[in-house]
Every structure is written in structure tokens, then in C-alpha cells.
Amino acid sequence: MSGADRRSLWGELAAFFRTTSVDKLKSAGVGKVRVIGMDQIARLVEDAVDRVIESRRIELEEREREFIVAEAREELDRLTREVRELTHVRERTMQEAALSQRRVDELRLELQRAGQELEMAQRDVRAGAMGASPEDLNQGLQRLVSEALGEADRAKSERLSARLIAFVSGYVERQREVVREVDPAAGEQIAQLERRMAKLKSRLAQAEDELSRTLSGAQVEPGIASIYRGVQGLDQSSGQFKKKQGLMDVIFQANLKIQKGAE
Amino acid sequence: MGSNQGPAGSGEANVEKSKEHGVLYIGVDLGTSRTSISASNGVRATVASLVGYPKDHVARKLLKRDVLFGEEALEKRLSLKMFRPLERGVIKGSEKGEFTSPEAKENLEAARALIRHAVSLAQPRPDELIYGVIGAPAQASIHNQKAIIEAAREVMDAVMLCSQPFSVAYGMDWLEDVLVIDIGAGTTDLCRMHGTMPEEGDQITLPTAGDYIDEQLERHLAEACPGAAFSRPMVKRMKEKYSFVGDAADRIEMELPVDGKPTTFDITEAMRKACRSIVPPMVESIHSLVRSFDPEFQDRLRNRVLLAGGGSQIQGLDRALEQDMRTRLGGGRVIRTEEPMYGGANGALKIAHDMPKEFWEQLS
Numbered sequence: 001m002s003g004a005d006r007r008s009l010w011g012e013l014a015a016f017f018r019t020t021s022v023d024k025l026k027s028a029g030v031g032k033v034r035v036i037g038m039d040q041i042a043r044l045v046e047d048a049v050d051r052v053i054e055s056r057r058i059e060l061e062e063r064e065r066e067f068i069v070a071e072a073r074e075e076l077d078r079l080t081r082e083v084r085e086l087t088h089v090r091e092r093t094m095q096e097a098a099l100s101q102r103r104v105d106e107l108r109l110e111l112q113r114a115g116q117e118l119e120m121a122q123r124d125v126r127a128g129a130m131g132a133s134p135e136d137l138n139q140g141l142q143r144l145v146s147e148a149l150g151e152a153d154r155a156k157s158e159r160l161s162a163r164l165i166a167f168v169s170g171y172v173e174r175q176r177e178v179v180r181e182v183d184p185a186a187g188e189q190i191a192q193l194e195r196r197m198a199k200l201k202s203r204l205a206q207a208e209d210e211l212s213r214t215l216s217g218a219q220v221e222p223g224i225a226s227i228y229r230g231v232q233g234l235d236q237s238s239g240q241f242k243k244k245q246g247l248m249d250v251i252f253q254a255n256l257k258i259q260k261g262a263e
Numbered sequence: 264m265g266s267n268q269g270p271a272g273s274g275e276a277n278v279e280k281s282k283e284h285g286v287l288y289i290g291v292d293l294g295t296s297r298t299s300i301s302a303s304n305g306v307r308a309t310v311a312s313l314v315g316y317p318k319d320h321v322a323r324k325l326l327k328r329d330v331l332f333g334e335e336a337l338e339k340r341l342s343l344k345m346f347r348p349l350e351r352g353v354i355k356g357s358e359k360g361e362f363t364s365p366e367a368k369e370n371l372e373a374a375r376a377l378i379r380h381a382v383s384l385a386q387p388r389p390d391e392l393i394y395g396v397i398g399a400p401a402q403a404s405i406h407n408q409k410a411i412i413e414a415a416r417e418v419m420d421a422v423m424l425c426s427q428p429f430s431v432a433y434g435m436d437w438l439e440d441v442l443v444i445d446i447g448a449g450t451t452d453l454c455r456m457h458g459t460m461p462e463e464g465d466q467i468t469l470p471t472a473g474d475y476i477d478e479q480l481e482r483h484l485a486e487a488c489p490g491a492a493f494s495r496p497m498v499k500r501m502k503e504k505y506s507f508v509g510d511a512a513d514r515i516e517m518e519l520p521v522d523g524k525p526t527t528f529d530i531t532e533a534m535r536k537a538c539r540s541i542v543p544p545m546v547e548s549i550h551s552l553v554r555s556f557d558p559e560f561q562d563r564l565r566n567r568v569l570l571a572g573g574g575s576q577i578q579g580l581d582r583a584l585e586q587d588m589r590t591r592l593g594g595g596r597v598i599r600t601e602e603p604m605y606g607g608a609n610g611a612l613k614i615a616h617d618m619p620k621e622f623w624e625q626l627s
Contacts, residue, residue, distance in 0.1 A: 205320065212327060223388035224304040226287035231394070231620040243438055243458055244617060250460040251614065252622040255423040258408050259626060 009042060086222050093214060100211035107204040114200055118193040124186065137172070138165050287387050289395040289419070290612030291378070292427065292605070293411065295349045296448030296473055296573060298377060301608040302385035303616065309604050310334075310381065314373035315343030332380045337496065346373035350449055353400065353407050362410065375414035382418040393419045394623050396611040398427040400450065400468075421626040425614055427607050428454030429461060431571040431600060434610025440560050441567040442552060444545060445607070446574025448473035451545060455552045455564065464555070467548040471541045473574050476502055479540045483533035491519035491528060501530065508538045509579035538577050546587040553592060565595035571606040575599050 025033065049072070142161045146154075234244055288303040299309040315336030317323035322342040336343055348354055348370040356367030378397075387393050399411055408424055415422040425433075428443040432454070437443075439458045444451060451472045455465040481498050484491070505515045515531045553565045565588065570581055581597040588595035600606040 208324065209329070212329065223391075224306055224386045225388055226285045226303045226391055227305070228288070228303055229285045231286050231392075231623060232288075232616050233619045234617040238617075239436065240438055247433070247438070247460060248614070248618050248622065251423060251425050252618065252625075254460075255412075255626065258424070259412060 009045065013041070082222075097211065097214040100207060100214050104204065104207045104211050107200060107207055111197065111200045111204055114193060114197045118190065118197060121186070121190050121193055137168060141165055141168060285388070285391045287385065287391045287393050288612055288615040289382060289385050289387075289393060290430070290608045290610065290615055291381055291395060291397040291415075292430070292607030292611060293349070293378070293381075293397055293399055294427075294447050294573070294607070295347070295400075295450070297604065298381045299605050299608040300381050300385050301605055301612040302387075303612065304385065304387075306385045307605055307608070308381075308384040310377075310384065311337060312347060312349055312377060313337055314346045314348060314377050315340060316346075316373075318342055318344050330376050330380075332377065346370055348374035348377060349400075354410060362406065371410055374410065375417070378411065378414040379418050382415070394615055394618070395419045395422045396430070396615040396618070397422060397424050398430040398607040398611045399424045400427060400447075400452070421623045423614075423618065423626065425611065426452075426454065426461065426466070428452045428466070428571070429456070430610035430614060431606045432456045432569065432610070434606060434613050435569065435600065437567065437569060440563040441569055442549060442564055443569045443571060444549075444575075446472055446541070446570070446572040446577075448573065451541065451572075451574065453545070453548045453552060455556065457556075457560075465552070467552060469541075469544050469548060471544045473502075476506070476537050476541060476574075480533060480537035483536050484530060487530060487533040488517075488519055488526075488528040490521040491526065492521070493519055501534070502537070505530075505534055506538050506576070507578035508535060508542065508583040511535065538580075539583065541574070542580075542583050542587055546584060546591050549584075549588060549595070550591050565592050568595060568597045569600060570597055571600040571603060573603055575603045 141164050145161045145164065146157045234241060234248065238244065286303070290301045292299045294312060296312055297309050298312045299307070301307045310333035313333055313336045315331045316329065317326055323329065326339060326342060331339060331343060336345065346355075346369065354362075354367065354374050355370040356362075356364050362368055362371050382393070382395070395415060397411060397415060399408060412422055412424060427447075428445045431445055432438065432441055432443045438456055441456045443454045443456065445454070449470075449472055451469040453467045453469070454461050457465070477495060477498050480502055481493075481495065484493060484498065501517060511531050514529055515534055516527055517530050518525045518527050520526070549565070549568060553561050556564050568584070568588075570584075574580075581599055584597045585595060588597075602609065
């Protein structure tokens with residue numbers, strides 16, 4: 001390929017180049033990229049053209065040459081359009097992914113804030129009911145009993161502590177009920193916060209799903225083309241043609257039976 | 264036809280699906296242990312038939328996916344609910360032919376995901392028609408066949424099933440007087456070909472296959488390696504690396520942990536015994552299929568035994584079978600397929616290619 005042709009090919013392809021950073025790719029979930037050099041592309045094009053011409057052993061006349069060039073240009077245009085279309089799809093998908101990511105981040109923040117609010121509300125109710133945590137109360141009672149009875153009667157001290165703790169815990173629970181009755185607003189606030197958190201969690205899960213789908217869509221590659229443009233079927237010159245034809249018919253009939261039943 | 268999904272299953276929604284750019288044929292070998300595909304765009308791929316779903320929200324966030332497949336799923340199995348959806352040739356839990364139990368439903372969903380994944384490995388273009396043939400277990404029930412077809416139709420324009428051993432034989436153009444032995448993980452399928460579609464009497468399915476060898480190897484290792492700790496995946500890996508029957512070229516030495524300390528064991532005999540365990544039932548079945556064949560062609564049949572499937576990679580298996588066949592049948596010749604992993608998929612691809620246009624159109 002001449003330098004001018006190579007530059008022309010480069011010009012055609014340059015329209016699709018897009019600059020991005022490694023960090024951006026990583027944040028979009030892309031771990032690996034495929035790289036192909038311009039020289040390799042040029043060599044591939046050149047090889048393909050040479051091989052086709054050689055394999056067909058065409059004695060090209062000027063008119064035929066022009067015809068082939070025109071056809072090749074048409075094909076290149078078609079491919080170019082296709083690539084452009086796919087590039088647009090990818091760009092749109094990446095934009096959607098960025099939007100989804102932002103939404104997920106916002107929901108995560110909101111969820112975190114709601115969690116903190118809930119924790120504070122629960123702490124307030126506990127403090128209102130008892131003034132101290134159950135652990136503090138248990139430790140306090142144990143200390144008092146062992147001070148009163150001394151180290152000598154350890155077993156008795158432990159039994160008494162256990163009974164006292166059970167009694168006081170029951171008492172505190174009853175008091176907590178009273179607080180709930182006296183201050184229904186506190187209970188309502190907790191229930192409301194819990195409901196809000198559940199809703200936020202579900203929305204977050206949905207948004208994360210959406211993001212993951214969008215990201216996987218962003219990595220969609222155009223795929224690898226089949227070598228066939230149309231449906232093939234058995235070649236009449238194939239060995240055992242009749243036998244194979246019969247076998248194809250049997251396979252088809254069996255599948256038709258299953259699938260007609262399935263529909 | 265359902266949506267014609269691209270490699271990642273989505274994203275092509277915005278691309279106009281004109282389906283005018285070509286026809287992609289795909290051959291699929293849906294096996295208990297491995298699923299392989301061959302496609303008319305030159306792609307060939309194989310994946311362990313394993314499906315894993317994140318156990319919880321945390322795992323899903325960490326793995327960044329809703330489902331993982333094959334070796335990757337196995338590697339991350341601690342965070343996943345794992346499924347090996349096929350067992351002994353059918354979808355697990357559906358042995359009675361129904362998908363009513365929760366186990367069957369879950370495995371059915373996993374099998375569907377696996378088929379979708381297998382097709383995506385072929386990297387189809389969104390604008391091409393996809394016609395596929397799936398080599399399904401010879402003994403799959405009608406319910407199983409329907410389930411496989413329904414799953415495949417989500418990602419293919421038309422799909423057909425055929426029996427796995429048949430597709431192996433078709434791929435090699437051996438359509439007459441040939442006995443195919445397809446050694447999979449769950450079952451060993453023997454199928455006699457005589458120029459027409461094999462019938463029930465032409466097929467024998469044995470449970471002595473790859474999984475059976477794993478069980479045997481585990482048992483023999485427990486005796487040969489006292490105190491050693493090993494798991495089923497470790498046993499499977501050992502088998503895949505060292506399996507043999509007959510004379511061992513070298514001793515097989517493995518390092519296994521004993522009370523947390525790596526210890527070297529000689530596992531040659533354990534491996535030989537475990538692999539050898541599938542030979543007698545196979546020879547017995549070959550005998551049964553040969554003796555009930557047309558007497559005029561019995562000699563030809565026993566000299567055309569084709570060994571396929573992952574299990575055919577056991578070193579020395581062809582010779583061991585020939586040796587036992589000499590005693591039981593007075594002789595015979597066993598030939599291995601060149602590509603045990605892709606024999607079924609290549610055959611299915613060839614069937615897809617040879618299927619007439621009007622047949623595909625009727626199933627589209």
C-alpha cells in the first residue's frame with residue numbers, strides 16, 4: 001500500500017478515534033482493551049486484496065479494475081457507516097452508564113444518612129427508657145452484689161446477681177413499653193425510618209442492576225461475522241448425499257414434533 | 264424467536280436488527296461437565312458446565328455480576344450458590360420428567376443461563392440469523408428436550424436437537440457400521456450407526472463415566488494416602504492431568520496435605536484402578552451392541568469403534584478396550600476422535616450447515 005493510500009485509510013478511520021484515559025475505562029468496568037496498529041490494518045487490507053486477485057487469477061483490464069475499486073469503496077463505506085452507528089450506540093450507552101452510576105452513588109448516600117438517623121432515633125428511645133444501656137446495668141448490679149456479700153460466698157453472689165438482673169430487665173422492659181405508650185411519636189419515627197430504609201435498599205438494588213446491565217451493554221462488541229451470507233444446506237456433490245438428506249429429514253421431523261408441541 | 268442477544272446479552276437494543284448480513288451456524292455440545300461450541304465464524308469455545316449466582320447482595324456487589332460461569336464460577340464458589348445443572352444427561356431434579364420441585368426449577372434456570380452463555384461465546388453479530396444444533400444427551404426426556412429448546416430459542420433464531428453420539432459420528436462422516444462411545448462426565452453413551460437415525464435399541468447409556476471415575480479415585484486415594492485431605496475438585500483435577508490405564512510411563516506423585524503439612528504420595532495405582540473401572544462395562548456394552556447387529560456387518564462394526572468425549576482422553580484407553588475386546592469379542596479396533604472436546608460441537612455444526620433452508624424456516 002502506498003503512503004498516500006495508507007494516509008487515506010488513516011483518514012477514514014480517524015473519524016472513529018476516541019480519546020479516553022485508563023482511569024475512565026476502569027471506572028466503566030473495562031479491564032482489558034484490544035489494540036491493533038495502523039500498519040497491521042493496512043497490511044491486512046493489502047493482503048486481502050492481493051489474495052483475492054491472486055486466487056481468482058484475474059487479468060485485470062482497466063475497466064474491471066475501476067469496477068473492483070468502486071465496489072471496494074462501496075463496501076468500505078458500508079463498513080464505515082456500520083462502525084459509526086456502533087460507535088454512537090456505545091457512546092450513548094456510556095452516557096447512560098454514567099447517569100446510572102451517579103444515581104447509585106446518590107442512593108447509597110441517602111441510605112447511609114437514613115441509617116444514621118435510624119440509629120440515633122433508636123439510641124434516643126433507649127436512653128429515654130432506661131437512661132443507661134443494659135450492659136451498664138448488669139455490670140453495676142453484679143458489682144453491688146459482690147461488694148455486699150464479699151468474695152467468700154461467690155456462688156451465692158452469682159445466683160443473686162442473676163435473679164436481680166432478671167428482675168430489673170423485666171422492670172426496664174415494662175418501662176420501655178410505658179415510654180412507647182407515652183411517646184408513640186418515637187416509635188412511629190423508628191418505624192417510618194425502617195420503612196424508608198427498606199425502600200431505599202430496594203431502589204439501590206434496582207439501580208445497581210440497571211448500572212450493571214448498562215455497563216455490560218457498553219462492552220458489547222459487534223461480534224464476528226459468519227463466513228456464510230445465506231443458508232447453506234447439503235451440497236449435492238457431498239458424499240452419501242441421499243443418506244444425509246434422509247438423516248436431515250428425520251432430525252427435522254423429530255424437532256418439529258417437539259417444537260410444535262412446545263408452542 | 265426471542266431477542267437475539269449479543270455477547271453480553273444486551274446493548275444491541277438500539278441497533279436495528281435487519282438480519283440481512285448473514286447466517287451464523289452454531290453447534291453446541293451440552294455436556295454434564297463441559298459445554299463446547301463451534302460456530303461458522305470460526306469461533307470455538309468450551310466452558311465447564313457450572314453456573315454460580317452471588318449468595319447475597321454483598322457478593323453481587325463484589326463480583327459485579329448476577330451470574331458467573333465455568334472455571335470463573337468455580338474459582339469464586341465461596342461467594343456463589345453453585346449449580347451444575349445437568350446430571351446423568353438430564354437437568355438435575357427433573358428425573359421424573361417434570362420441573363415442579365424447587366431443585367428442578369433452579370437447575371432449569373441455571374441450564375438456560377448456561378445455554379445463553381454458550382451462544383454468547385460464539386460472539387454472534389446482532390444482524391445475523393443464528394441457526395443452531397444442540398447435541399443433547401441421548402436419553403434426555405421430552406420435557407428436558409423442550410426445556411433446552413426453549414432456552415436456546417431465546418438467543419437463536421431456530422434450533423434443533425440431535426443425539427450427542429450421532430453428532431460425533433456425523434461430524435466425522437462415519438454414518439454406517441460405526442459404534443460411537445461418547446464418554447462424558449455423567450454418562451457414557453454407546454451408539455450404533457447403520458446409515459439411518461439410531462433407534463432406542465442402538466443406544467446404551469452407562470452411568471460409569473467421568474464422575475464415576477472421580478468417585479472411584481476418591482475411594483482409592485483414601486486407601487493409598489492415609490490421613491491426606493482432598494476435595495472432589497482436587498480429585499477431578501488430578502484425573503484430568505494424569506488419567507491413564509495400562510502401563511504407566513512414569514510414577515505419579517502428588518503432594519497432599521496431612522494434618523496441614525504437604526506430604527508426597529504415589530497415586531499411580533489408585534489412578535490406574537479408578538480409570539480402569541469404566542472399561543469392563545464398556546466392553547460388555549460393545550459386545551451387546553455387536554452381537555445384536557446384522558451378522559454380516561458385525562466384523563466391520565467391531566473394527567470401527569469411535570471413542571469421543573472428554574473421557575476419551577484417558578491415556579491408553581483405546582488399547583485397554585482393544586485388549587478386553589480381544590478376549591470378549593475376538594478382536595476389534597478402537598479409534599479416538601482427533602478433538603475430544605469439540606467432536607460433538609463440530610458434528611452439530613456440520614448438521615446445522617447441512618440442514619435445508621426450508622427446514623430452518625419452518626422452525627424460525
